[in-house]
Amino acid sequence: MSSPTGQIVVVEPVEHDTSATGDAARDTDIAVARFDTTGQLDQTFGANGIVRLDLSTGTVSGTAFQGDTAWGLTLLSGDDLLVVGGKVADGPGRTDIDYAVMKLTATGAVDRSFGTNGLVTLDIGTGTDSPRTAIIQPDEKTVVSGHTSNAGVVTIVLFRLLPDGQFDSSFGRAQRSPRRLLPFIAEAYDVALQGENLILARYGRDTSAGTVDIMTARFLADGTGIGRTVMKASLF
Amino acid sequence: MALTLKREIRSLPLSTEETDCFFAVASTTSERYYAAGFTTIGDDTHMAVARFGSTGDLDTSFGSNGIATVNVAVGAVKQWNS
Structure with missing residues (x-):
């Protein structure tokens, strides 16, 4: 996604902990990176151009592994951002993914005035x-x-x-x-x-x-x- | 602005021996466009953004020869959406 001021923002799931072993090594977070118009990481965004979001602890589901995931990114006024992704559902034994929508400010901070502390979740069964x-x-x-x-x-x-x-x-x-x-x-x-x-x-x-x-x-x-x-x- | 469509496909090897993939595209007002996804280097995937000019050629003024990458989780293998 590119903004009117030329910044480029990318969201992707990334490994939660690359030093972990076993199933824990499969856990994922969400990473948002912002580049400036020259292709360099924008140092005014997050930590050195990167925001990491850890919404849930991943879990095994059959032969698959469920963790935080991201798909959509929407630009708001003032260069704020909405991240559309998913997280493991809350509750004992749950291994399914719920909707998760997060709002970030233009500097990459979580906007805690949005939803509940910056996060909206939707659990459909x-x-x-x-x-x-x-x-x-x-x-x-x-x-x-x-x-x-x-x-x-x-x-x-x-x-x-x-x-x-x-x-x-x-x-x-x-x-x-x-x-x-x-x-x-x-x-x-x-x-x-x-x-x-x-x-x-x-x-x-x-x-x-x-x-x-x-x-x-x-x-x-x-x-x-x-x-x-x-x-x-x-x-x- | 008149837009001429033509059937032309170009492949872009971000890494020459491992898997690359674009998942998203965005245009700019200056007739340039971006494609975002991942590239794989040494079994480790990196976020990747490429900028193209209106002719479909890489814009070498962006990133490194038209491609910007970042490895958020060093040693990891999963960085694949955008």
């Missing part, structure tokens, strides 16, 4: 949530996209936050909009505004196995769905 991207509406509300997986069924998720990081109770069902648009797989990867409506880019299939198709879906400004398209034709 015991399935693993896959956070993707966020956009800022003209009214400064934030819409976050992604999907959630449980028992072989993947469902798209939209939720909307007020500028202070509280859930917008006027949006969707119980402040979020998990929608089962296909019987089996519907994964959302990005969201964009079309006027006041919300367009999702995604793919999915309506069978338990087989190929997937490119799809889009449109939601009204209140989070209710009004349509979808399926593109089965070859694009190239």
Whole structure:
């Protein structure tokens, strides 16, 4: 992501502790790095240009390992940032990922006035949530996209936050909009505004196995769905 | 501004023998654009950002010959989204 002033910001998951052994060596944090216009780390951001976020202690889940993860980065006014990622769910025995949205100031500090001490989490059941991207509406509300997986069924998720990081109770069902648009797989990867409506880019299939198709879906400004398209034709 | 699309693909080996991958792209007002992802050096992945000009060539005024990298977790192997 690049800012109007030319800074480049990158977010990625990184190892929590490279000296750890066993399963602990698989734990991950979130790292945000900012470069200046010449490609050098911006020393005015975080610690020498880097912010590390440790939201949860990773855990084994079957043959996989779940830890902090990041996917989306959204620029706010004043060069503040929203990081869209995930963390291990709180609670005994939980090994699934929840949505995590964090706000950083322009200097890389956690903005503790946002959500709860700078962090908003969304726990949709015991399935693993896959956070993707966020956009800022003209009214400064934030819409976050992604999907959630449980028992072989993947469902798209939209939720909307007020500028202070509280859930917008006027949006969707119980402040979020998990929608089962296909019987089996519907994964959302990005969201964009079309006027006041919300367009999702995604793919999915309506069978338990087989190929997937490119799809889009449109939601009204209140989070209710009004349509979808399926593109089965070859694009190239 | 008229935009001419043409089918042209260029590969960019950030490291010559190990895995490189871009996950995100962003444009600038000066017709340059950035691609971000990771590069692998000695089994250790590094965050990577490359800047391209409007012709698709690396902008060598950015980073080191057009590519900026940072190794946040030295000795680690996972730095892959952007």
